[in-house]
Amino acid sequence: MEVLAMKEEIREIIDYYSKQRNPQEQENIVAMLREIQEAEGCITMKVQEEAAEALGVKPSVLSCIIKRYPSLKEADYAHEMVLCTGKSCQCKNSMEILDMVRKEFGISKDGISADGSFHLTTRNCLKQCRTSPNMLLDGELYANLTKEKVISLLEKRR
Ligand code: FES
Incomplete structure (x- = not known):
């Protein structure tokens, strides 16, 4: 049983946004975070790490963006x-x-x-x-x- 794998839906979202022409642009990152939040209710640290790696940015970049947007919610876990x-x-x-x-x-x-x-x-x-x-x-x-x-x-x- 694949109990440790990240939710398929989240993986697909990250995959999609990491394949955009400018994956590191703030606009792209915000759109990705919005979709993750919609699917999960929040953006966990683990998801932030994976997304940052896929987009080729530091996790702190995502964390800073999340803090700047009141509609995005960061969490240690969901x-x-x-x-x-x-x-x-x-x-x-x-x-x-x-x-x-x-x-x-x-x-x-x-x-x-x-x-x-x-x-x-x-x-x-x-x-x-x-x-x-x-x-x-x-x-x-x-x-x-x-x-x-x-x-x-x-x-x-x-
Ligand atoms: S011992 Fe578990 S509910 Fe009381």
Whole structure:
């Protein structure tokens, strides 16, 4: 499974704008960033790095442009995942799910996935023990999790 690859749509956008006649022109960069923002809701650091490389500019160039346009939003990551590792959830394999997410999505020490699409933290009890194992994804509760369910929920947001 290609869980580490960047979203195809984002790759296509970057590819398109890097092949323009003057890819480093501000107008081209802004148009690309607008499209990425439309597709993702924000422009993550990871996407900025990849886009900068493809266009042959420094990542700081993109970051400066994003800061100058209030409609563009920079983010370390696009989604926030909180996995419950309380007792009830642990009894229903939440630690296995945690291990799987860490491995499959290349979670770094600071909790950010290798593609920069989400940030993972754990919590001791989400006060929903009856439906363990549980997690919050962008503040929304997802219950009775399985590894497959978690992968599919995360994949849909990438
Ligand atoms: S232990 Fe996970 S919701 Fe309570």
